[in-house]
Amino acid sequence: xxxxxxxxxxxxxxxxxxxxxxxxxxxxxxxxxxxxxxxxxxxxxxxxxxxxxxxxxxxxxxxxxxxxxxxxxxxxxxxxxxxxxxxxxxxxxxxxxxxxxxxxxxxxxxxxxxxxxxxxxxxxxxxxxxxxxxxxxxxxxxxxxxxxxxxxxxxxxxxxxxxxxxxxxxxxxxxxxxxxxxxxxxxxxxxxxxxxxxxxxxxxxxxxxxxxxxxxxxxxxxxxxxxxxxxxxxxxxxxxxxxxxxxxxxxxxxxxxxxxxxxxxxxxxxxxxxxxxxxxxxxxxxxxxxxxxxxxxxxxxxxxxxxxxxxxxxxxxxxxxxxxxxxxxxxxxxxxxxxxxxxxxxxxxxxxxxxxxxxxxxxxxxxxxxxxxxxxxxxxxxxxxxxxxxxxxxxxxxxxxxxx
Amino acid sequence: xxxxxxxxxxxxxxxxxxxxxxxxxxxxxxxxxxxxxxxxxxxxxxxxxxxxxxxxxxxxxxxxxxxxxxxxxxxxxxxxxxxxxxxxxxxxxxxxxxxxxxxxxxxxxxxxxxxxxxxxxxxxxxxxxxxxxxxxxxxxxxxxxxxxxxxxxxxxxxxxxxxxxxxxxxxxxxxxxxxxxxxxxxxxxxxxxxxxxxxxxxxxxxxxxxxxxxxxxxxxxxxxxxxxxxxxxxxxxxxxxxxxxxxxxxxxxxxxxxxxxxxxxxxxxxxxxxxxxxxxxxxxxxxxxxxx
Numbered sequence: 001x002x003x004x005x006x007x008x009x010x011x012x013x014x015x016x017x018x019x020x021x022x023x024x025x026x027x028x029x030x031x032x033x034x035x036x037x038x039x040x041x042x043x044x045x046x047x048x049x050x051x052x053x054x055x056x057x058x059x060x061x062x063x064x065x066x067x068x069x070x071x072x073x074x075x076x077x078x079x080x081x082x083x084x085x086x087x088x089x090x091x092x093x094x095x096x097x098x099x100x101x102x103x104x105x106x107x108x109x110x111x112x113x114x115x116x117x118x119x120x121x122x123x124x125x126x127x128x129x130x131x132x133x134x135x136x137x138x139x140x141x142x143x144x145x146x147x148x149x150x151x152x153x154x155x156x157x158x159x160x161x162x163x164x165x166x167x168x169x170x171x172x173x174x175x176x177x178x179x180x181x182x183x184x185x186x187x188x189x190x191x192x193x194x195x196x197x198x199x200x201x202x203x204x205x206x207x208x209x210x211x212x213x214x215x216x217x218x219x220x221x222x223x224x225x226x227x228x229x230x231x232x233x234x235x236x237x238x239x240x241x242x243x244x245x246x247x248x249x250x251x252x253x254x255x256x257x258x259x260x261x262x263x264x265x266x267x268x269x270x271x272x273x274x275x276x277x278x279x280x281x282x283x284x285x286x287x288x289x290x291x292x293x294x295x296x297x298x299x300x301x302x303x304x305x306x307x308x309x310x311x312x313x314x315x316x317x318x319x320x321x322x323x324x325x326x327x328x329x330x331x332x333x334x335x336x337x338x339x340x341x342x343x344x345x346x347x348x349x350x351x352x353x354x355x356x357x358x359x360x361x362x363x364x365x366x367x368x369x370x371x372x373x374x375x376x377x378x379x380x381x382x383x384x385x386x387x388x389x390x391x392x393x394x395x396x397x398x399x400x401x402x403x404x
Numbered sequence: 405x406x407x408x409x410x411x412x413x414x415x416x417x418x419x420x421x422x423x424x425x426x427x428x429x430x431x432x433x434x435x436x437x438x439x440x441x442x443x444x445x446x447x448x449x450x451x452x453x454x455x456x457x458x459x460x461x462x463x464x465x466x467x468x469x470x471x472x473x474x475x476x477x478x479x480x481x482x483x484x485x486x487x488x489x490x491x492x493x494x495x496x497x498x499x500x501x502x503x504x505x506x507x508x509x510x511x512x513x514x515x516x517x518x519x520x521x522x523x524x525x526x527x528x529x530x531x532x533x534x535x536x537x538x539x540x541x542x543x544x545x546x547x548x549x550x551x552x553x554x555x556x557x558x559x560x561x562x563x564x565x566x567x568x569x570x571x572x573x574x575x576x577x578x579x580x581x582x583x584x585x586x587x588x589x590x591x592x593x594x595x596x597x598x599x600x601x602x603x604x605x606x607x608x609x610x611x612x613x614x615x616x617x618x619x620x621x622x623x624x625x626x627x628x629x630x631x632x633x634x635x636x637x638x639x640x641x642x643x644x645x646x647x648x649x650x651x652x653x654x655x656x657x658x659x660x661x662x663x664x665x666x667x668x669x670x671x672x673x674x675x676x677x678x679x680x681x682x683x684x685x686x687x688x689x690x691x692x693x694x695x696x
Contacts, residue, residue: 211445
């Protein structure tokens with residue numbers, strides 16, 4: 001235990017002292033900051049460019065009674081007969097926008113239905129409704145019902161249709177897609193550290209000196225624990241500025257109100273589970289690979305195969321999102337190497353049932369356990385395998401010998 | 405001990421008595437490093453056991469071991485002092501004690517100014533010194549040194565030998581792997597000479613030297629040497645300056661007696677054994693000696 005802690009501490013500090021770790025880790029929040037800045041700018045410019053709104057054809061249903069027909073001058077809008085006909089008008093493509101104002105703006109939600117423009121421009125409908133209601137609110141500053149409009153605290157929910165089908169709102173999908181961004185960020189950084197630190201210790205003959213004081217099991221466990229700590233640090237470094245930025249710039253950037261999304265926390269819980277188990281599995285695979293190679297250079301092409309397999313779900317993205325029950329999607333969901341990304345995608349877009357999620361997670365846990373067990377057994381059998389022998393992985397006939 | 409069905413060590417059995425300096429000798433590829441790794445528990449033997457004080461052990465059970473591998477290298481991108489403290493802590497020292505001993509060692513080696521420098525910014529020789537420091541930091545009771553002199557200049561080699569002697573005096577058991585046979589003769593009391601994974605010479609150094617070629621006598625004399633079955637002339641350095649090879653089973657004193665009886669006047673009578681260089685060559689041949 002004493003040496004496990006020494007190894008763990010040394011490994012954590014060794015990684016956290018690397019400039020490359022901080023550059024790669026801070027790249028994520030910086031990228032988000034850039035996206036946020038663009039969102040703020042575009043939201044402002046969209047609100048200001050009210051002339052463009054006048055070309056939107058819309059219907060509305062006003063349960064609060066704040067809209068009078070005079071306000072519609074200059075807009076291509078009319079009152080819908082009921083909610084169903086308004087939604088149907090958008091679904092069929094006859095009108096671009098339908099929105100329903102709740103009886104109480106302070107407690108209720110404005111429901112917005114729009115015809116899809118493009119994934120990144122669908123927020124235009126929300127901006128339009130905000131603009132439209134703001135124009136009304138300006139002449140009713142003394143009415144408390146308008147307070148949410150005038151203080152930019154209007155709660156709204158947007159649903160967009162394409163070819164008659166409801167498509168998810170990107171803003172609602174984005175929070176759970178953060179796990180996917182984190183996954184790729186962490187896969188790149190942490191598996192590189194796992195692979196390089198193990199191979200470096202073999203290459204530099206440090207391993208021999210370590211193993212006279214540390215057991216094979218403690219050595220592997222300390223590496224994984226250290227990488228997990230580094231991973232958590234990475235998540236914190238990524239999430240803290242993101243959360244601060246969200247609460248600071250939410251209104252200016254027109255970001256969605258998470259309180260409506262957090263009503264269903266399962267997306268976050270499953271997204272987090274796919275992230276953590278997926279990363280642990282790939283770290284174990286990286287360490288298993290490190291057992292069989294002499295140098296980091298030799299490991300690179302084999303490790304690239306693992307990384308490429310993580311990308312496969314993106315090549316089948318249309319199928320994954322539109323036909324979640326297709327056999328190929330099920331295969332991607334249950335094959336351990338493609339399961340994390342497929343799971344996170346389906347989970348974000350709301351196409352993942354609880355039973356499939358649990359089977360997929362169990363499948364990944366099993367693969368992680370097997371990878372760790374194989375790593376431990378092969379390492380215990382011969383921790384210095386192929387060291388300096390000039391052999392390559394191609395010369396290894398199979399794992400049977402090492403697993404016997 | 406097999407690797408991929410190839411026999412590396414074959415039916416080998418030996419003991420290292422506590423407090424001795426044990427020379428593990430052999431040409432490149434003879435299995436020395438494999439034996440060390442097996443002793444350290446890094447490799448598991450295909451059959452047989454390694455015991456300490458008659459008991460099986462695992463690497464984590466071995467306390468007070470210092471190991472200097474043949475091929476050197478530490479964490480290249482880490483700070484020298486941090487690396488030394490880390491290994492000191494792994495060997496059971498407190499952080500404070502590890503730091504104190506590390507700084508003392510660096511001072512002793514005249515590289516105290518490199519304490520805060522990254523390992524890869526040190527010269528090859530300085531890195532060797534740090535690695536030696538890492539090996540000795542916990543004052544080990546069992547010291548395994550694989551080619552300790554490799555990469556050291558003559559001055560530092562002398563310092564290294566001094567350090568090994570210090571540990572000998574403290575009663576440490578030392579396993580020394582070296583190709584320098586003069587070092588073996590100076591430091592070791594027991595040896596194991598390997599060839600193709602088999603023991604070709606093993607035991608007390610003097611006994612091994614006697615076994616391989618018996619006893620020799622350097623002799624300066626005047627008079628006429630008697631015809632005798634007790635010895636034969638193995639070398640002629642000059643007239644009346646010879647080397648005699650003593651017949652197995654006879655002692656130098658018996659030869660003195662025989663020469664005196666024959667009225668030979670002796671100026672120099674110096675018994676000696678064959679040196680380890682010659683024994684090594686006999687076992688491996690000239691080619692292997694050049695390789696080593």
